[in-house]
Amino acid sequence: MFMHFTRQVALAGALTMGALGLFGMPQAYAATEIQEVTSPGGITAWLVEEHALPFIVIEAGWEGGTLQDPSDKTGLGYMMAGLMNEGAGDLDSQAFQGELERLATNISFGASRDRLSLSFKTLTENRDEALELLRLSLTDPRFDQDAIDRIRGQLKVAIIRDAESPDKIAADAWYAAALADHPYTRPSKGTLETIATLTRDDLLAHCTRLLAKDNVKIAVVGDIDPESLKTLLDDVFGGLPDTSPLPDVAQAEVNPRAQLEVIQRDMPQSVVLFGHAGIAREDDDFIPAYVMNYILGGGGFSSRLMTEVREKRGLAYSVATYLYPLRHAALFIGQVATENERVSESLDVIRGEISRLAAEGVSAKELADAKTYLTGSYPLRFDTNDKIAGQLIAIQEADLGIDYITRRNGLIEDVSQEDIKRVAARLLGADNLIVTVVGQPEGLEAN
Amino acid sequence: MLKRSSPLSKIALGALLSTGLLLGACSEEEDQGTALSTEPVLHGQGPGAPETFELTNGMQVVVIPDRRAPVVTHMVWYRVGAADEPEGMSGVAHFLEHLMFKGTDTIPPGEMSKIVARNGGQDNAFTSSDFTAYFQRVAIDRLSLVMEMEADRMSNLVLSDAEVLPERDVVLEERSMRVDNNPRSLLSEKINQALFPVHPYGTPVIGWEREIAALSTENAIAFYDRFYTPNNAILVVAGDISAAELRPLAEKYYGSIERRAETPPRVRETSAAPTAPLRVEHADQRVRQATVRRQYRVPSYRTSPGLESEAMDVLATLLGGSATSRFYRNLVVGSGVAANAGSWYSGTALDDATFGIYAVPAPGHTIEEVEAALDAEIAAFLKEGVTQDEVSRAVNLLLAEAVYARDDQQDMARIYGVALTTGGTVQDVLDWPDNLRKVTADDVMDAAKKYLDLSRSVTGILKPAGAL
Secondary structure, X not given: OOOOEEOOOOOOOXXXXXXXXXXXXXXXXXXXXXXXXXXXXXXXXXXXXXXXXXXXXXXXXXEOOXXXXXXOOOOHHHHHHHHOOOOEOOEOHHHHHXXXXXXXXXXXXXXXXXXXXXXXXXXXXXXXXXXXXXXXXXXXXXXXXXXXXXXXXXXXXXXXXXOOOHHHHHHHHHHHHHHOOOHHHOOOOOXXXXXXXXXXXXXXXXHHHHOOOOOEEXXXXXXXXXXXXXXXXXXXXXXXXXXXXXXXXXXXXXXXXXEEEEEEOOOOEEEEEEEEEXXXXXXXXXXXXXXXXXXXXXXXXXXXXXXXXXXXXXXXEEXXXXXXXXOOOEEEXXXXXXXXXXXXXXXXXXXXXXXHHHHHOOOHHHHHHHHHHHHHOHHHHHOOHHHHHHHHHHXXXXXXXXXXXXXXXXXXXXXXXXXXXXXXXXXXXXXXXXXXXXXXXXXXXXX | OXXXXXXXXXXXXXXXXXXXXXXXXXXXXXXXXXXOOXXXXXXXXXXXXXXXXXXXXXXXXXXXXXXXXXXXXXXXXXXXXXXXXXXXXXXXXXXXXXXXXXXXXXXXXXXXXXXXXXXXXXXXXXXXXXXXXXXXXXXXXXXXXXXXXXXXXXXXXXXXXXHHHHHHHHHHHHHHHHHHOOHHHHHXXXXXXXXXXXXXXXXXXXXXXXXXXXXXHHXXXXXXXXXXXHHHEEEEEEEOOOHHHHHHHHXXXXXXXXXXXXXXXXXXXXXXXXXXXXEEEEEEOOOOOOEEEEEXXXXXOOOXXXXXXXXXXXXXXXXXXXXXXHHHHHHHHXXXXXXXXXXXXXXXXXXXXXXXXXXXXXXXXXXXXXXHXXXXXXXXXXXXXXXXXXXHHHHHHHHHHHHHHOOOHHHHHHHHHHHHHXXXXXXHHHHHHHHHHHOOHHHHHHHHHHHOOHHHEEEEEEEEOOOO
């Protein structure tokens, strides 16, 4: 009961999704056998059969997240995701949710910058009935006015609460500083002004544009065989339009110049985001960059930043860096929270470590240690049905190929000290960090 | 609905604050020594059925097989938490948890986590009021390595000021991040203080800032020497292993550790539940969105008679645990006075537990309106009663969570670890689904009438500074 404190903040966070989770398993690890299943109707999913537990998980992701919100209708994708399980077919919101509960089934949708995602989970004994609810939610959502108004109210509250959160304030400011007026800088949840104007017609039109067959990736894990899955795919997804008419989005230019913004808030501790351009997932140097980032700030207690900032100096509880390869913008972002008096010292230490890595690369031992961690920890991402489904989606969305998991550790093993030195020199720039600070930092001059 | 509200996600997220599965026992006796065997004993049946045994030094062992992936979650739980701290030393349990990573005679400071990482593993630790736990997740062929290091630091921890003092700064930063930078956490501290005015559950697990700042190396070592001993520890291993396979390793690494202290009785300074309705407020200029939260002081799984705790889990689910619960249906969907509303029961505690309710006013409504609506809803519920259908639906939801939890070896290890450190047994965990099925509408109403009593509660209001 009460609060539980852990020694280390989980590495997952708003900034990290997408950057993590794209890595394959050791070749020796063959327990996760992926089957590609295509239905008679032409819908493809990746399947991992697992009959030990009596349930199935379906994850699906549609390309076209909140960055596809029209500029005067920000919050549309987010609100739509919140309404997709609020009634469908003949079932209004309470009836639909009541059926989900009766069947102990979860159907939920989420909207990130790049995609709309579906999570579905049901017990084997309720599978057919639960899948019918899923089909209805995808193809015949009601968007009743009372549900729209209710979710709009919840969204308003969420927007107001975001304005209290130093992490969110810092992130919004950082994106604005880094990406100018690219759609990625639009608020995912919208603003109080934009969400007030969203209508049922907006939601219906957006739903039709976003949910199609040609922009979806599907992963299924659990107690189901391939033949049953084929039927399932046509039944559930077959009613979607063939194609999505979403417009292309321009690649973002990441601001190449150093910038410092301080947002004053009365808090004992400042929240600091720092970063600059990153590296695209399809870049040949992505894997070396990933290994490099593990050594710099991605590797929990083993990272250079954790050692220098936390272990040696006690400056912060956590410090971490991430590669964040969005579909249309590659970012490198780090975060630290430190007492106001020591923000400047923390940033000096961090800049020093970034410079040192860019100039000198990493030692043979650091590289070897990174490799044994990254290759050896891979099976830990495959020990639950939920996690396996998440991996299958990530690999599909990054278009890495169904054999990626057998190739991946080889790619890590192939990284050399020279590769890291090259990519560090190319990527890292201690002198062009975009920095946003929320708090009352001492000794920092905003420019 | 917006995604964070899904009741089924609670267990999947592994939140220890979750309702339900993390249960304790009803039995007053904790004399588990007589029931334990140094030979593995199978409990229940089926592929995930746990096995238990005991080492001759008194350390308990639980094995939860999950053969799907060649990985294992290795945890050591100590029956000590923040509620066992000496007066004036709040935060020492959690501080020691950090310091356990600072090395031994043979492992240099900070090196253990790095060794785990070099072997493809992940490690961490956590502290609550009633327990402290350390864990590693590794490939099965690295299990003995982490067992050796975990056993080593059970009795060979080496601390010096050079390591301890910077780590104290880290903990102070952790407190700033989790509490002082977060008005909602500040409200929680005030509520718990009022709800447990004498009992140590009223003290935050992370500690008061001024007491953390005064903690010394000697304080940490004294706490370690008193509580970190094999007879006060439980080994929980979940994953690709059986008791027969684990036992030789457990005997080799943990069985050879001598008892360093006798297990002290866990009797805390106690106080009765409030006898009059209490209110606390936290007004903060950082707050933009007001909320109301009320916590009732109620029995835990360990201290409640019969099926009372199971009934409270059901009550929390049907009152405010789902999108068709009373609160959501009537206050969010119906009258629309609340943007969100819910309830929870944190039933796993050695001493008293908390039943909580909360509501967030919908735009255009005030905190007073939403609190009055919560009160009216509870009054109507107590008057009208509950249908058997509502009870059955809530039980189904909780039972499904139990099935879904089996997907995650880490969750399973936590469920057993929490139970065994809060006065429960392995059998209690296994019996939980059947006990839930026995809960009747009368049981739920009896619990509601007994415990949803304003005079045993603290109501907390979070609001913007300057607001009336």
